[in-house]
Amino acid sequence: MKEILIITSYFPPETGAASNRIFHLxxxxxxxxxxxxxxxxxxxxxxxxxFKAYRGKFKQTTTENTITIHRLWLFASNSKNKVLRLIAMISYSLSLIWFFMWHKIPNTVIVQSPPLLVAFTCMLFLKRKTRKLILNVSDLWPIAGLELGAFKMNFTYKLLEKIEYFNYKKADLILGQSNEILTHIKTLFPEKDLFLYRNYPDFEKPEITTKSLNSKKITVVYAGLLGMAQGIFKLCKSLDYAKIDFHIYGAGAEQQNIIDFISENPLLPITYHGEVSREELHLALINYDLTIIPLLNRIYGSVPSKIFEYAKLGLPVLYFGGGEGETLIEKHHLGWLADAGNYKHLNSVLQSIDKQELGLEKRAEIQQIAKAHFDFNTQLLALKEKL
Incomplete structure (x- = not known):
């Protein structure tokens, strides 16, 4: 039986797209x-x-469904302070180096990037002639950070570019979640072995339903990270609610701002449901008419994994983020598009949607598209040939 090690910064019981992606892999x-x-x-x-159950531990090793999971210490922080965030990444990198020193590492290793520094640590300390290093690139850093306003074109950015270049150079195979990511890497390393590995979900889909929380209005739902990149707080302030009810699931940096806005505007049809498990979320989502996938700014290389997850659920999408995600929605007829950052156009599109278009026939059609084009096992078998 061939051994394979996956090194990641996110894994269950943590929630979110990054955790789900690596868990399914x-x-x-x-x-x-x-x-x-x-x-x-x-x-x-x-x-x-x-998390409370893990406090006071330096390391924990468990076996779950025959998968061995090593959880290492880090200085945890989600602070906006860049120094604290850097310390958090360095602390995990140091824990990784310690682990590498005292444990036998398999000859096939998959490394998740970003974070760039964590990936750099793995590429630097694990490169061997007999070992195959596979870099799984889910977002293009530092480019994405520049577009989000997290970085400026200065010495730090140039240093991160050098780290990015080093990581690609040392990888034997690079998995990219979008064609934009692979195109970018190919400009740097034309001969590098590349593989398009989308964030397709792997779960038993619940039975689709036409149940709606409001018989007159279109029920619109957002579920996911409530961070700066998604801009849900701004969305709450910018939506035209004449024809819709808006429901929100998730947690993140903007969570309290959203809660306060709802409290200060009790007449607006916005409901915040908090954070729920993925299984509970799927059962809740199929009761809504339409989901919205927003990005405050178009991020090169980024394709929200929600596109594939909602397609499997048969849930029509209103996409408001531009880029390759927009191309996928249009190509596969998964829903509607609004120009990224243009809230006037977003509201115009919402007003143009007829609730009758969101019934069982549309949902069944979307699920068939997902089965034909976004199948996790088909993709995994193709990847297996590369390992």
């Missing part, structure tokens, strides 16, 4: 008869605090 490879182990920090995301 690990369990999928295990079902394909790989002996899988995972290295990840003690759970701390998204609040930036070690």
């Amino acid at each position: 690990a369990t999928g490879l295990e079902k394909q008869h790989f002996k899988v182990s995972v290295i990840t920090p003690l759970p701390n995301y998204p609040k930036g605090e070690i």
Whole structure:
């Protein structure tokens, strides 16, 4: 049985797209008869605090469904202070180096990037002639950070570019979640072995339903991270509610701002449901008419994994983020598009949608598209040939 190690910064019981992506990869490879182990920090995301059940531990190793999971210490922080965020990444990198010194590492290793510094640590300390290093790139850093306003074009940015270049150079195979990511890497390393690995979900889809929380209005739902990049607080302030009810699930930096806005505007049809488990969320989502996927700014290389998850649920999408995600929605007829950052156009599109277009026939059609084009196991079998 071939051994494979996955190194990631996010893993259940943490929630979110990054955690789900690596969990599905690990369990999928295990079902394909790989002996899988995972290295990840003690759970701390998204609040930036070690989960209560793991506090006081330096390291914990468990076996879950035959997958060995090593959880390592880090200085947890989700602070906006860049120094504290850097310390958090360095602390995990130091824990990784310590682990590498005292444990035998398999000859096949998949490394998640970003964070760039964590990936750099793995590429620097694990490169061997007999070892295959696979870099799984889910977002393009530092480019994405520049577009989000987190970085400026200065010495730090240039240093991060050098780290990014080093990581690509040392990788034997690079997995990219979008064609934009692969195009970018190919401009730097034309001969590098690349593989398009989308964030397709792997779950048993619930039965689709036409149940709606309001018989007259269109029920619109957002579920996910309530961070700066998604701009849900601004969305709450900018939506035209004449024809819709808006429901929100998730947690993140803007959470309190959203709660305060709802409290200060009790007549607006906005409901915040908090954070729920993924299974509970799926059962809730199928009761809504339409989901919205927003990005405050178009981010090169980014394709929200929600596109594929909602397609499997049969849930029509209003996409408000531009880029490759917009291309996917249009190509596969998954819903409606609004110009990124243009709230006037967003409201115009919402007003143009007829609730009758959101019924069982549309949902069944979307699920068939997901089965044909976004199948996790088909993609995994193609990846298996590369490992």
